[in-house]
Amino acid sequence: MTAPTFTMTRHFDAPPELVWRCWTEPELVGRWYGPGMETEVHAFDPVPVGLWLHEMKMGEQSMYQRIEFVEVDAPSKLVMLMSNADADWKIIPSPMMANWPTTLLTEVTFDPDAGGTLLTLKWTPFEASDAEHEAFAAAMENLGQGWGKGMDVIANIVAELAA
Amino acid sequence: MEPIGYGSELDGVFAALADPTRRAILARLAEGSATVGELAEPFAMSQPAVSKHLKVLEKAGLIDRETKAQTRPARLNAERMQAAVTWLETFRDHWTGRLDRLDRLLNDLKREDR
Numbered sequence: 069m070t071a072p073t074f075t076m077t078r079h080f081d082a083p084p085e086l087v088w089r090c091w092t093e094p095e096l097v098g099r100w101y102g103p104g105m106e107t108e109v110h111a112f113d114p115v116p117v118g119l120w121l122h123e124m125k126m127g128e129q130s131m132y133q134r135i136e137f138v139e140v141d142a143p144s145k146l147v148m149l150m151s152n153a154d155a156d157w158k159i160i161p162s163p164m165m166a167n168w169p170t171t172l173l174t175e176v177t178f179d180p181d182a183g184g185t186l187l188t189l190k191w192t193p194f195e196a197s198d199a200e201h202e203a204f205a206a207a208m209e210n211l212g213q214g215w216g217k218g219m220d221v222i223a224n225i226v227a228e229l230a231a
Numbered sequence: 232m233e234p235i236g237y238g239s240e241l242d243g244v245f246a247a248l249a250d251p252t253r254r255a256i257l258a259r260l261a262e263g264s265a266t267v268g269e270l271a272e273p274f275a276m277s278q279p280a281v282s283k284h285l286k287v288l289e290k291a292g293l294i295d296r297e298t299k300a301q302t303r304p305a306r307l308n309a310e311r312m313q314a315a316v317t318w319l320e321t322f323r324d325h326w327t328g329r330l331d332r333l334d335r336l337l338n339d340l341k342r343e344d345r
Contacts, residue, residue, distance in 0.1 A: 078330045090333055090340075100332035109303040165245065189326060207245070 072205035074191040084178040087185045088143035114140050120148070121157055134159060138173075146176045159198075166182065167203035169193035173201055244311065247291035252276070252283050257307060258340035276336060 080087050090096045094112035101107070101122070110121035120135040131192035132153040140148035151159040151171040173194040179186045193204050247253055256270055272280045285305055288294045292311040296303045 076326055076330075080337055086337060086340060087333075090336055096336065096340075100336045101329060112342075187330070189330075191326075206249070215240060225264060 072193070072201060072208055074204075074208050075188065077186060077188045079181055079184055081130065081176075083183075084143045084180055084185045084215045087178050087187060088146075090121055091146055092140070092142070113137070114146075116140055121153075130155070131163070132157065143177050148174045148176075150174050167197075167199045168207075169196045169200040169204050171195065243291040244293060244314070247287050247293055250287075256281070257282055257286065257293065257312070260305060260307040264297070264304040266269070266302040266304045268302070270305070297325055 072112055072129040090100065092114040094109050095114075097112065097120075103222065106125040108123045108125070109124060112120045114120070114137050116137055116139060118137045118140075120137065121134075121229045122135065124133070132155060134151045134153035134157050136149045136151075137146070139145060140151060149171050150173075152162050154160050159170060161170050171194040173190075173192045175188075175190040178184045179188070193200050196204070244321070248257075252274065255274065257271060259265060265280050267281050267285065270285075271278045274281065285294065286295070289296055289305075293308055294305045295308055296305050
């Protein structure tokens, strides 16, 4: 089964060198990677096979991400293996969903674009089982096509219930 | 700290929510429990077809069925629903939310440079 790939692009009104710094300097990474909750960067070593250990705190619980840099080509390309981890930074299957790929290969490219930068992000399951590929492909399809409205419906239901 | 989410397997929930009819059924159940007959009416659907959808929702833990009454009205399991929504939103916003923040940071940095 061919690995499904999730691709998104985004234009930034800043040169590739500056966008690159935001991805490779830990102080700057900490200011956007978030995601909007208390986080702690336990290690950050942006060289091939260097590690980025990221803890996201949600009240009494934490989610741990173990990221391994594979390719670091300033200021144009960054390739990482992103995995869920336990508190000892050991790679584990997704705690949130069965068959979610354990490791996702994430490729980020930074191309000059009209005085700014075109960032392209690709997400592909890495050394994944067929079941993991299927779960990822299904999520891509559901969220990419027609899910916008469906999500609104569900969000409204939840808001009603919470009221 | 405790790792989050162990034991909450959301794949069934995810598959159940991917169908528009089932989302509509859930929207109806958010207003209160309903029997198969009551649910079939607005959807112009046979009762067996609705029953099939309810089975999927029940298996995913999104609804409960009353066991005592013969009509077995269905009601929403709000907790399960919330868990699924949280997960889906996390996923959807995973990169878009981050890149929005990166955009703001870049603007801040450019201002600092001046």
